[in-house]
Amino acid sequence: MRRFLIAGNWKMNCGPADAAELLEGLKENKAEVADEVDVLVCPPFVSLSMSVNYLHDTDIQVGAQNLHFEDNGAYTGEVSASMLVEAGCAYVIIGHSERREYFGETDETVNKKVKKALSADLVPVICCGETLDQRKAGDHFDLVKTQITAAFAGLSADEALDTVVAYEPIWAIGTGETASPEQAQEMHAHLRSVLADLYDEDTAEGIRILYGGSMKPGNAEELLGQKDVDGGLIGGASLKADSFAEVITIAEKLSA
Ligand code: PGA
Secondary structure (H helix, E strand, O other): OOOEEEEEEOOOOOOHHHHHHHHHHHHHHOOOOOOOEEEEEEOOHHHHHHHHHHOOOOOOEEEEOOOEOOOOOOOOOOOEHHHHHHOOOOEEEEOOHHHHHHOOOOHHHHHHHHHHHHHOOOEEEEEEOOOHHHHHOOOHHHHHHHHHHHHOOOOOHHHHOOOEEEEOOHHHOOOOOOOOHHHHHHHHHHHHHHHHHHOOHHHHHHOEEEEEOOOOHHHHHHHHOOOOOOEEEEOHHHHOHHHHHHHHHHHHHHHO
16 A cells, blocks of 8 residues: 655745744644654745754655756746755645646646756655646546646656655635545546556556645545545645644554
8 A cells, every 4th residue: 555645735825933833733733643654744935944943853744835947047036956955855846736827837847847856856746637627628637647748758667656646626726625535536546547658557556646625634534545545735724733633643544
């Protein structure tokens, strides 16, 4: 069985002071995480270093929400992979739908960023997912296949094994609406078959596929209980220490 990864995507929330408060609450609610579950928080850039320091005595890891694919130079406002590593990050979210929609992220930039992250030993959490219109039109399977095929272009099987995929139906992000466990499983199985076509069955089996989109304590058990759902990328519910801790506990129980 694949290890669950429970990841919090804080988005543009929590500067250092709020981050300290949230992490303090998380430590109170979840003093120890079971060995079988990986936990990750992804604060905004300015809160990364303090989060790493704050969590140094825990098993909770820290990731960023974006990076630039160049090493350094005249890219005002951007942050490089090596800077994230220096700040203590282990993961980086790449190609979140909000970045694709508001900041011009494309399948091509996602691919460049994935390669850069891997070369710096950061685990990329590669996001894909469809809008409601695309789902209604029946295009969702083809769309995520295109996104994933582009994101993995040029990656060897060994490199692919160092990545995480996150399926996030855009219509379920921050809306309170969730994909049903059946919809999630159906898409995750599809993603796994896309990965098996790109590589092989073993590689596809070894890549964790997270579900994201209004995951919370009330629906986490059903979603995480699906065969091909290997964790969650959690926005809103990760901003409340007790909710996030509860989802981690659910993953622990399912792993036991
Ligand atoms: P949500 O966000 O849990 O608030 O829907 C998930 C995400 O966008 O990663």
